[in-house]
Amino acid sequence: MAKGKFITLEGGEGAGKSTQARLLAAWLGARGIDAVVTREPGGSPLGESIRGLLLSSQNGPIDPLTEALLFNGARRDHVLRLIKPALDAGRWVICDRYADSTRAYQGAGGQLDAAIVERLEHWVTADARPDLTLILDLPEADGLARAAARHAGTESLGGRDRFEAADLAFHLRLRLMFLRIARSEPARCAIVNAEPAVEEVSAAICAVVSERLGL
Numbered sequence: 001m002a003k004g005k006f007i008t009l010e011g012g013e014g015a016g017k018s019t020q021a022r023l024l025a026a027w028l029g030a031r032g033i034d035a036v037v038t039r040e041p042g043g044s045p046l047g048e049s050i051r052g053l054l055l056s057s058q059n060g061p062i063d064p065l066t067e068a069l070l071f072n073g074a075r076r077d078h079v080l081r082l083i084k085p086a087l088d089a090g091r092w093v094i095c096d097r098y099a100d101s102t103r104a105y106q107g108a109g110g111q112l113d114a115a116i117v118e119r120l121e122h123w124v125t126a127d128a129r130p131d132l133t134l135i136l137d138l139p140e141a142d143g144l145a146r147a148a149a150r151h152a153g154t155e156s157l158g159g160r161d162r163f164e165a166a167d168l169a170f171h172l173r174l175r176l177m178f179l180r181i182a183r184s185e186p187a188r189c190a191i192v193n194a195e196p197a198v199e200e201v202s203a204a205i206c207a208v209v210s211e212r213l214g215l
Helices: 017-029 045-055 064-088 099-109 114-125 140-151 168-184 198-213
Strands: 006-011 035-039 092-096 132-137 189-193
Touching (some): 006 017, 017 092, 017 198, 064 092, 099 168, 132 198, 168 189, 189 198
Parallel strands (some): 035 092, 132 189
16 A cells, blocks of 8 residues: 655744645545545644643743753654554545644744754654645734734633744744745745635645645
8 A cells, every 4th residue: 555645834923734635635635545634733642732832821831941852742643643654545635734833933933953953853753744835924913913813702712822922023933934944945835825725725736746746
């Protein structure tokens, strides 16, 4: 049985990754391709538990190295329990965030030494490298505005997470890092303009997937 393909969606807050992951899975399904949609942090019971710790604004500031270790612990469990078994079974995996987010959020955003981030990534993801990474790009202020609109009226449920609440300079560093990653690894990454309507972005993503992965 042929191994499945691994697609990751990356980008800043409010870029629409979760929505586009679902739409891409539906598009693939219509073409007879079995795709599982997952996310990070999360994707496994342990990963979801760690997600709650990492995103909760009640935990206050967390040291970037501690963040990176927690994210990578969740990622390793995710790889072992869901991603690698699905790929080995011939299923495609679509993941909302993966290792590039640690490069951006803890590396560029938290200014953690890039060598540490790279070493952790190598140890954790050696058996599960993305075949294609879609970088959903839009101005950081626009993304934060979308995220705020998404959370409108949910303050009693927690509202914004800890990363969404960070200042604009932090989010600018994230955007620049995602673009840098895409330009440094063009064989793996594709930049998709996330500013247009959902349907237009979805069509652009499907066109990239079709071209890059031979559909």
